[in-house]
Amino acid sequence: MLLIKSEKMLRSLLFVGFMLTQLCSYAQQSIQKYSFIEKLPGYTFIGPHTFYADKQASGYDLIKDIKKGTPFYFSTKAAEGNYQITIQVKANDGVAGSFTVKAESRRLMLLNTPLKAGQSTTKTFTVNIKDRQITNGVAVKLKPREFTKLDWDEKLTIEFDATHCSLQTLTITKGEEHFPTIYLAGNSTVVNQEDEPWASWGQMITAFFNPKVAIANHAESGLSLGSFLSSKRLDKVLSVMQPNDYLFIEFGHNDQKEKGHNAGAYGSYTDRLRFFVKAVRAKQGIPVILTSTNRRSFDENGRITNSLGDFPEAARKVAAELNVPLIDLNKMTKVLYETLGVEPSKKAFVHYPANTYPAQHEALEDNTHFNTYGAYQIAQCVLQGIREKVPSLVVYIKENAPVYNPARPGALADWNWPESPRADSTKPDGN
Template structure:
């Protein structure tokens, strides 16, 4: 009896699986082909860059249609075919499938060189040029942009598939308040080919340019595009392009419109969380004369991909940050892949057994001291290293990545040199990081070196309150050093989230100049 039931269950599962497989095989597939503005890199958002082909599935009913992104960065209409990228798509096509097609960004390159050799002849005519390809070493007949588009369209139609042609997305280049169109070049030629081949055309270039102009140039950067790249979109830019394509589809008689969702739920890539823990030199203290570098850090990071969660608190040492359960609150919310940037030391040198009861035992040993506070409560006090090790190892428990900083220098000089903490908390921070296999950044020395290049007179403008706390300009300058250090360490995995060195230098120079001008 048991064997019979088991056999029936196996048969039932087999038929269910067969039914599901049959259902999937009957689903039409939407293939996207194009360049890096359709699929950037591996389609994983490296450097924050995405193509619209990575998000168009979220606008379609994927219970009824499949989406496969076969675009490849760096290709033109010519090299997409030449490299054999079109053939596997063509071989997979079945009647009722769709091919979303967008080329043009790379077709304007040289027809023959030893670098990329990807250009096509301008226009949609039958002109051709015979070359001995300097890159491939092969004899080749090069055709017009329109010829290659037509080839893909005709071959797709021969398999019963339904092509949709897009004009290339606009580049983030402005002329006054206008985004230049390509409606007299590749956008026009894409439209003409679509009309000639009797397939759907979507003027993505024009529609997206209009949306960009509505937002205005200032709201584009760090939103739809980055300053570092005028061609490739952020995730939000890619989503905008995908939304335009699907909305424009709904205005056509193309059957793909039947699969467009009315109210799609768009999921953007998960942001990287960067937690900051430390004292007032990191924290938001609410006064302009004492601004921690953590307040200004956002200027130097790609905040479309990063959440900066500043949990630093003024007046805290590693001991009081632990005892007041400020660390516990961070620990409770940590997730795998988060970063924890920690900087303590300024207040750890305070009294251990007197109010404010924030001093920790010097060093990184396991030494302890029992202290009786005014309220008669006894506390076991540990070393600076013990508290730091606790933060490091508990962060690791949650799968987070701890990064230990030595504390920023005070505005204290000996001649032309800033006084270091390399024999005390700077040294102990380094030792405890190494002992617990955590990344260490010598912020104390790095900022000191930067200060010394500028000179004590100018640096003094950063410290209007005392020798420890900077104003906003000083905080911005210090934050620039933080990100330079983060960018320099390839192993940390944060360098792609940091602005270009040119932009960092520009912003830090603004901070320095502003502080000097304000003093005048």
């Protein structure tokens, strides 16, 4: 009996040991800590030759020549979910500096954060990671270009760009707490554009929120409400949405081009908008409708012409009918572009001389898709719309985020965007 009793005790002790090991392993997976300048207790040191690979699941990525003072990428394997990232940055070289942080496909997290000479600072932000899987082998139908995007891989990527500053430590926390999540459904004016010089408001608005909320951008270039549905992107959002999460819905540019039975602003477009709203509410989520951004199309008097037909008004009517918050981007962008003026407004879009993006390439002239300056202005329009129409989200806006008036946009001369290393002149789908 003593032997049997001892064996039971031994099994119990082994089981307890196993569970403790599992709990420790879970803790390690939930909190990852990295140091970049020196080896620190409790941190994984990322040396100058520590590169991301399948067997080395954390390290420098995409760029093999890591040089002081140049942008770099850091990646680590990560499953779907919301992650809080805390970084410690220090000014070096005995002078003042600044740093910019982007995540995944150029989602702006921190822009030109200043540091005094010798000063250190700690900043925290939240990054959403998504995958294609929905359930039972059903997955989002990605476009070919999406298979190579940082937004759709199985890792979390941080882009760090600094002047006279160095990244000291980086901590990644994935806890059980659910952060309210703002899901974005839209087209090329909303999607995270991965390459310079293209940009959207969806990848800029992340910089204006505190780390207690996450933004999950499921938009993609060239999509309409119909193709967002058929590619199972709404199914994906609904599969991970929790009560009191949000879905921001902005379509119109590509819906406008659809043909066939029931096509049009007051046909399939309004039918699908109603479907989106009801589907989100069935998940106890909160839908928000946004009218489409104007195209840059001026008349002879310097006024924006309506190139979107009845679609903005149809969105307004559905929002009123279903008592959905409406952010009228169509109205605000008309004011913004007219304030900038016919020629100056080109500076908000992808209008560049030949041999600019990338070098040795023809001129780029696009009156639908924004550059970083334009996208940042429109993100502030959305933010102002949130303040006015979605008060439950105001508590998550950073205290220093300015109140915005599209009739008084930020001066282009004051715009300073540290360019990402990757550029492509290929125009996004849609127009």
